[in-house]
Amino acid sequence: MWNGDYGFLLGNLVKKDFTVRYRNMSLGIFWSLLNPLVTMSILTFVFTMVFPSDIKNFPVFVLCGLVPFNFFTMAWSSSTSSLIDSGNVIKKVPVPRQLVPIATVLGNCVHLSIQIGLLLGFTLIFGLGVNRNWVWLPVVWALEVMFVCGLSLISAAVNVYIRDTRYVVESVNTILFWMVPIFYDFSKVPERFKSIYQLNPIAALVMALRNILMDGVPPGHILLLKLAASAFVMLVVGFLVFQKLKTGFYDYL
Amino acid sequence: MALIEVKNVSKTFPHAGEAKLLRTHLQEQLLGRKRNVFYALKNISFELNKGESLGIVGSNGAGKSTLLSLLSGLCLPNEGQLSVQGTVAPLLELGSGFHPDLTGRENVFLNASLLGLSRKRTQECYERIVEFSEIREFINEPVRTYSSGMTMRLAFSVAIHVEPDILLVDEVLAVGDQSFQNKCYDRIQTFRKNGNTLLFVSHSPLLVSNFCERAIWLDHGALMMAGATKEVLEAYQQSKVNP
Numbered sequence: 001m002w003n004g005d006y007g008f009l010l011g012n013l014v015k016k017d018f019t020v021r022y023r024n025m026s027l028g029i030f031w032s033l034l035n036p037l038v039t040m041s042i043l044t045f046v047f048t049m050v051f052p053s054d055i056k057n058f059p060v061f062v063l064c065g066l067v068p069f070n071f072f073t074m075a076w077s078s079s080t081s082s083l084i085d086s087g088n089v090i091k092k093v094p095v096p097r098q099l100v101p102i103a104t105v106l107g108n109c110v111h112l113s114i115q116i117g118l119l120l121g122f123t124l125i126f127g128l129g130v131n132r133n134w135v136w137l138p139v140v141w142a143l144e145v146m147f148v149c150g151l152s153l154i155s156a157a158v159n160v161y162i163r164d165t166r167y168v169v170e171s172v173n174t175i176l177f178w179m180v181p182i183f184y185d186f187s188k189v190p191e192r193f194k195s196i197y198q199l200n201p202i203a204a205l206v207m208a209l210r211n212i213l214m215d216g217v218p219p220g221h222i223l224l225l226k227l228a229a230s231a232f233v234m235l236v237v238g239f240l241v242f243q244k245l246k247t248g249f250y251d252y253l
Numbered sequence: 254m255a256l257i258e259v260k261n262v263s264k265t266f267p268h269a270g271e272a273k274l275l276r277t278h279l280q281e282q283l284l285g286r287k288r289n290v291f292y293a294l295k296n297i298s299f300e301l302n303k304g305e306s307l308g309i310v311g312s313n314g315a316g317k318s319t320l321l322s323l324l325s326g327l328c329l330p331n332e333g334q335l336s337v338q339g340t341v342a343p344l345l346e347l348g349s350g351f352h353p354d355l356t357g358r359e360n361v362f363l364n365a366s367l368l369g370l371s372r373k374r375t376q377e378c379y380e381r382i383v384e385f386s387e388i389r390e391f392i393n394e395p396v397r398t399y400s401s402g403m404t405m406r407l408a409f410s411v412a413i414h415v416e417p418d419i420l421l422v423d424e425v426l427a428v429g430d431q432s433f434q435n436k437c438y439d440r441i442q443t444f445r446k447n448g449n450t451l452l453f454v455s456h457s458p459l460l461v462s463n464f465c466e467r468a469i470w471l472d473h474g475a476l477m478m479a480g481a482t483k484e485v486l487e488a489y490q491q492s493k494v495n496p
Contacts, residue, residue: 002326002369003340003369004366004367004368004369004370004371005366005369005370005371005372007372008366008370008371008372008375009366009367011366012362012363012366012367013363015359015363016352016355016359016363019354019355019359020352020354020355023354024354088346088349089349089350089367090327091322091327091349092327092343092345092346092349092350093343093345093349093350093367093368094325094326094327094341094343095367161278162274162275162278164275247328247329250322250327250328251266251267251328
């Protein structure tokens with residue numbers, strides 16, 4: 001039915017998200033930097049002064065966890081409510097509906113790239129330097145974005161039918177802050193829980209980032225495989241579920 | 254070959270109440286309990302050929318807007334078949350894609366892409382869209398500062414430049430002032446003269462008879478009458494006098 005220009009529409013939706021968020025903010029884009037900086041400082045204070053840990057370059061270590069975690073929670077929770085927020089458009093204009101949550105995730109990528117800039121900046125400041133394994137960075141980030149797109153397609157569609165979904169997403173995000181190795185090292189996790197941890201793609205990404213940026217080694221093959229598999233599976237399942245559920249959107253929005 | 258073919262179409266809606274609760278969904282899926290539904294449209298059939306225009310009349314809640322939503326592909330019928338050939342531009346609610354914090358210019362681009370215009374076409378049409386809306390001096394102001402008439406002007410200007418095969422208009426022009434309304438009506442007449450197809454919902458008998466050679470009359474989801482505009486309008490108005 002709708003045979004318009006997908007790229008043009010997606011671009012405009014992403015631009016809208018971004019413009020609307022910052023137009024009335026005096027500090028504008030700096031908010032994207034301020035939030036991780038503050039959290040990083042607090043965590044660094046607690047874990048070097050209050051509970052001293054033996055991790056070197058703690059600010060970089062924390063940022064490797066915070067940046068992917070922040071992106072994940074922001075993108076996931078905002079896209080979950082995206083269909084309802086754009087309900088008036090979806091009920092009146094026959095746009096391809098899957099573009100709405102995907103545009104929200106991609107809109108968050110703008111902040112993500114700013115925060116990645118911050119992370120790389122800190123890596124250099126702490127003298128960790130550039131190494132050739134940095135070529136893996138775009139790959140692991142792209143996999144995370146794919147994973148979040150798939151997950152958001154499901155949660156956004158379910159949220160139309162059952163509005164409590166939003167709160168489930170928020171609770172899961174709170175749990176994830178502790179269950180992703182943000183301020184502790186994966187090696188501290190007891191052996192019997194490790195395999196469960198590796199199923200969590202956000203935890204896998206954090207480990208991959210630390211491998212690349214701090215240890216200067218490429219992420220392990222098994223880690224990469226798990227990351228890629230979960231991203232692809234999630235994206236495909238996301239599209240299928242969305243396709244199935246979207247027929248009822250008009251009645252429930 | 255009919256451009257629009259509607260055959261025994263019915264559309265039901267669940268009664269809203271508890272429809273969104275998990276409990277309701279579980280009862281439906283597991284226990285097979287049926288929801289209370291009401292018929293917004295019941296067993297409707299008609300055809301429309303290329304170049305024809307059809308007026309849709311009826312009182313509030315007759316199912317006029319639901320019919321246009323079905324035709325624009327926003328929802329699927331629960332029973333019956335429906336086929337639409339060609340590109341459709343629905344003007345169901347002007348400015349529904351507008352964001353108040355974006356400027357008029359930004360909204361033109363966003364809305365055009367929502368309605369299916371390509372980037373290139375939008376850039377080509379942009380000047381004409383602004384010209385048609387007559388609000389050039391405010392085009393870089395956020396839409397939240399616009400009056401409802403100004404928003405309507407901009408929204409209609411975008412929609413009319415999509416140049417679809419089929420235009421669906423749902424009583425959206427009432428906000429504009431007289432001169433702008435006339436301009437829109439001229440534009441719709443030109444659209445018809447070019448051999449395009451129009452579906453027009455309105456409460457104004459004068460407009461319906463101006464634009465449409467055929468009309469249908471809906472009442473509580475049922476098709477009461479279909480035929481030449483003059484006869485349908487007469488019967489419809491008669492029913493309001495002696496219910």
